[in-house]
Amino acid sequence: MVRFRAKLLDVAGIIHLSRVVATLSKVAKTCVLRLTPDKVFFVLSDRTAQATGMRIWCNLEQGNFFDDYRIEGRDETNQILLELVTEQLSRALKTALTAASVKIKLTNKHTPCLTLEINTQASATRTRSVTHDIPATLVPAKLWSDFEEPPMPRYQVSICLPALKTLRHAVDRLKNLSNYLILSANNVGNFSLEVETDDVSVRTQFKDLDNPVVENCPVSEQTGDPEHMVSARVDIRKFGQFLQAQQINPTRIVCNILENRAVHCFVLHDDMHLQYFLPVVVR
Incomplete structure (x- = not known):
């Protein structure tokens, strides 16, 4: 009982x-x-x-x-x-x-x-x-x-995302061009959203973002240039669903990327913790 x-x-x-x-x-x-x-x-x-x-x-x-x-x-x-x-x-x-x-x-x-x-x-x-x-x-x-709580992937880049409202506006424009979105970030605060088709390539870039250290998230050994952009391709509709989290007024949104293998997003609030694991679409 x-x-x-x-x-x-x-x-x-x-x-x-x-x-x-x-x-x-x-x-x-x-x-x-x-x-x-x-x-x-x-x-x-x-x-x-x-x-x-x-x-x-x-x-x-x-x-x-x-x-x-x-x-x-x-x-x-x-x-x-x-x-x-x-x-x-x-x-x-x-x-x-x-x-x-x-x-x-x-x-x-x-x-x-x-x-x-x-x-x-x-x-x-x-x-x-x-x-x-x-x-x-x-x-x-x-x-x-x-x-049980899923294991954390070993990521190469962790970056604080811009405001979700800003991201939603950018994604709403890009989703009319492609079904897939390339997320890219590096360890010096750069982040971009990009779509590529046979006819066009469009990119929205953000700079001067924070690269946080997230508790309990294992970091892969960094190799090469910290300015190297680590990328992963995802379904643009699924990323758009993640952006619905703006309803809960998060204090911070963190995106972890493992090159072409994993995208892991945290939505952090004072009294809650929300994790999204987005499937990566291989070309």
């Missing part, structure tokens, strides 16, 4: 959680919600990852969102993994943006559900309650290893 119950009373926390889930819903039709005593994880479900090639890992410190949080898992790890439709959770949270409180609990209504009880102040003396039952599938323990 597993049990989960949580409560949000802070409007800012409700809005922020809603924005996080809305961002994920634009990329993943389904996700696995991994609940632990200290953190809440959203992981792109394995089936979706196989179909799109994109992997997503998002973790939230539960203490920064929930005013009450109780969990009873099946074993000593005290965790629960649920697979659910991301858009359904997003729609439910959007109805809570002006709520006085939101209660979230695991229920069994012919099938396991993540139930949201949303209470709003209808008047000075009257409250209104709305309940959303989101069907969920309990992930068996034998599959939990599929939803």
Whole structure:
């Protein structure tokens, strides 16, 4: 028997959680919600990852969102993994943006559900309650290893990206020219977006960006000129989906590139950490 119950009373926390889930819903039709005593994880479900090639890992410190949080898992790890439709959770949270409180609990209504009880102040003396039952599938323990944090690639360049709004504007112009986008960066703060076709080559360049040291990210041994541009080719639509993360007002966005092999993006916020692994398209 597993049990989960949580409560949000802070409007800012409700809005922020809603924005996080809305961002994920634009990329993943389904996700696995991994609940632990200290953190809440959203992981792109394995089936979706196989179909799109994109992997997503998002973790939230539960203490920064929930005013009450109780969990009873099946074993000593005290965790629960649920697979659910991301858009359904997003729609439910959007109805809570002006709520006085939101209660979230695991229920069994012919099938396991993540139930949201949303209470709003209808008047000075009257409250209104709305309940959303989101069907969920309990992930068996034998599959939990599929939803551990993915290993970090050994990258050659790590660079802080420009504002997502600026990148979206550039990508929106380039996507009319090609289905693929070449991301390039070096270790002296240069970054570029480029499309190449038989008829045209267009590049947008950014300079004087930071090359950060990201905790827990292994750096490959640097060889050659630090001004050498390390590049990887990705699906321009998938990169555009990543840019939807502007909804959560990140404090920093970091892109790691391994030449023609891996693109790994971090979206960093004070109380959350979102990772995207974009599939590289070989010419």
